[in-house]
Amino acid sequence: MSPTASTPITADHQGAARTHAAPRADVPGGGEVLTMGVEEEFLLVDRHTRAPVGRGPRVIEAASRTLGPLVQPEFFTAQVEVCTTPTTSPAALRAQLAGLRAELVGAAAGEGCLLLAAGTTVIRPERALTVTRDARYRSIASHVAPILGNYDRVVCGCHVHVGVSSRAEALDLANRMRPWLPSLQALAANSPFDRGRDTGYASWRAVEHARWPTVGPAPVLDEAAYERVADALVRSGAVLDRRMIYWFARPSEHVPTLEIRVADVNARIDTVVLLAVLVRGLAATLRAEAAEGRPAPDLEFARLSEAHRRAAVHGLDGEGLDPVSGAGAAAWDLITRLRAEAAPGLAAAGDLSLADALLDRVRTEGGGSAQQRAAHRRRGRLSDVVDGLAEAVSTA
Structure with missing residues (x-):
């Protein structure tokens, strides 16, 4: 089934799917299951040189004949992005992802490209990459030019939305x-190589x-504080607008979703x-x-930042940091604690056995960085x- 057979959506040029993803009450007994959706950013590389190439506009044009607005441009022309429609079913989500990927793989092949799902470029670009010809992207490029340098540092993420x-x-x-x-972040680490070198990190994308x-x-933040902070960031010139607020967890500016951006x-x-x-x-x-009235945890920012740094360095294969206690712990021990925390919600949606x-x-085969x-x-x-x-991304 084509992904476009699901609920129609539109999309902005920052990749955030504008879709009504509010909670749905469809659990037996009347409970709520939150909807979920995914955005994936992919890299296009030449099939012969394996280096990034800016053929995104042609690939998007071909794929959009089937996918419509579910396929979108990204910041560089060597990238493409797809977004699913909201669903409460993991099986339906998987089917959408497989369909979207299959369409992109075919469109990329038609332009002499391979489609890659990696957080950074494995092989160095042969020439400077170009920014997508979109007014907003061009404005962003001017705004962050001192950061981007010579335009060869591509990052590709996976963003998860849940309805609220x-x-x-x-x-x-x-x-x-x-x-x-x-x-x-550790679970999703998949960028050990960058522009021809092993970085020593599991997720070099996190650094870039x-x-x-x-x-x-x-x-x-509460809602009032969010409004003050967001307005201040725009007024100060730190960001062009609220869509450039790239926190690891952020509310959508368009629809009722929470977006998680660490992967x-x-x-x-x-x-x-x-x-x-x-x-x-x-x-x-x-x-x-x-x-139940339980307060949100009060974390030291430096400790939380260190936990993210360790996740980027080690992924699943070293010691992480518990940002609550400040104690070091094996990455898999921290994953086990995450699973335990999520267990009530997983069980309520019928996802516990699937998650396990x-x-x-992943424990048996290794994470993405280990496989690379x-x-x-x-x-x-x-x-x-x-x-x-390329082979893995084309295999459902």
Whole structure:
């Protein structure tokens, strides 16, 4: 089934799907299941050189004949983005992701490209990349020119949306999710290579993305404080508008969703589905805690930042940091705690066994960064890394 058979949406040029994703009461017994949706940013590389190429406009033109507004431009012409429609079903989400990817893989092949799901460019571009010819992107490029340098630092993320009842609820959930986002970041780490070198990080995208204004943990805000802070950021010139507020968790400016922005794009669809159900499970659990009057955790910003730094460096293969206690812990121990926190919400949606099965698969096969490095170790060729990523993204 084509993804466009689902609820129609429109999309802005910052990739945020404008879709009504409010909670739906469709759990047996009358409970609510939050809707979820995903945005994926992909890289286009030449099929021969495996280097990034700016053929995005032609690929989007071809794919849009089937996908319509579900396929969009991104900041660089070497990128494309797709967004799903809202759903309460992990199976439906997976089917949408598979359909969107299949259309893009075909459109990319028609332009002599491979479609990659990696947080950064594995092989260095052969020439400076170009910014998409869109008035907004051009304005952003001028605004952040001192940061972007020679336009060869591409980052590709995976953003998960969950439906909420209001902006106030989105902000409250963002406040409550802060301790758990480093573990989600570690789970999704998929950018160890950047422009021809092993960076030593599991997620180098986290480093490159952090050069952009406002990228980082969201401050603790209620709705009134959000309005003041957002207005101040725009007035000061730190951002052009509110759509340039790139916090790790942010309310949509257009529709009632909370957007989680810590993840690298991942080649395996099952990892993307896992991220979505974990985010939704956390949101459902935390909504219940809010209804009970439990306060959001009070975290030291430096400690939270260090937890994100360790997640970027080690991914799933080293020691992370519990941002609540400040104690070091193995990344998988922190993932286990995240799963336990999300368990009530996962169970309420019927997702607990699915989440456990997908977590077991990642534990057995390794995360995205580990798989990229394993592909490189076999023959020492970065082209093998690219080919493995291209094959994985085309496999449902």
